[in-house]
Amino acid sequence: MSDLMQVVSRRKFVGQLLGVTAVTAFAGYPVWETRHLVINRLRVGLPSLPSSLSGLKIAFLADIHVGPFLSSQYLRRVVNQVNSLGVDLILLGGDYVHREGRYVASTAAELARLSAPLGVFSVLGNHDYYAGRELTLAELARNGLPCLVNSGLRITRGTDSLWLGGVDDLCRGTPSPELALSGVRSGETAILLSHCPDVAETLKDDRVSLMLSGHTHGGQIRLPFIGSPIIPSRYGQKYASGLVQAPKTQCFVTRGVGTIFPPVRLNCPPEIAVITLTT
DSSP: OHHHHHHHHHHHHHHHHHHHHHHHHHHHHHHHHTTOOEEEEEEEEOTTSOGGGTTOEEEEEOOOOBBTTBOHHHHHHHHHHHHTTOOSEEEEOSOOBSSOGGGHHHHHHHHTTOOOTTOEEEOOOHHHHHHHHHHHHHHHHHTTOOBOSSEEEEEEETTEEEEEEEOOOTTTSOOOHHHHTTTOOTTOOEEEEOSSTTHHHHOOOTTEEEEEEOSSGGGSBOBTTTBOSOOSSTTGGGGSSEEEEOSSSEEEEOOOSSOOSSOOOBSOOOEEEEEEEEO
16 A cells, blocks of 8 residues: 555656646746747848849847846847858847946947948937937947938949938837938839838838838737737737838838847747848
């Protein structure tokens, strides 16, 4: 009888242990996924792109949110990974820190290590306003990271070019695609950076071949058959993540690198997007 009781007790203990392990794993996985950074490679066709620029590679990252949920050490890993990708151009989609200005200087200094032949360019997000708009602009400029606030410039490789414009944040600033695209030549390919993807829904300029955005984090949590319960967009699931067709252009929305509260991800890993432009 005592042997039988020992077997039953052992089975009960093993069952309880497995149960505790399963609950712990289930609870811990969403925290683990926040650091499971993936490289999302995609090809995007731009019909107006000069054939000599076909194959140009862009690394696009946004929503880093250095602060209580993402450390400067993790950002160093992200920067190292981006630099290892061998892309032609690096674009930053805003929200570099999580609200507090004390993180801005060190974050900009780390981002200054990013390097690509055609340069590194940025826009502002709403959290950059919370941390201090002027402080963020000053630190980005001091570290050689041009910030496009309703402005643009020409990216040239050989004898061909494309226009890169950037707009102010929709939530806290005043985006003006008209100003950002004021230098576009007739027939020239234009790419627009906007932290918030909702700008794509009201964009009237059909010269934009591609818009790049962040802000939504993919919802951070994606449930089967439901999608993301919370998407910070007026247009719901449409601009959660991925390549979307807007009224006048296609828009790629990255899931972002960091998180906001709650600092978890489920079926929505953080990403660095590598976009290859094709004709």
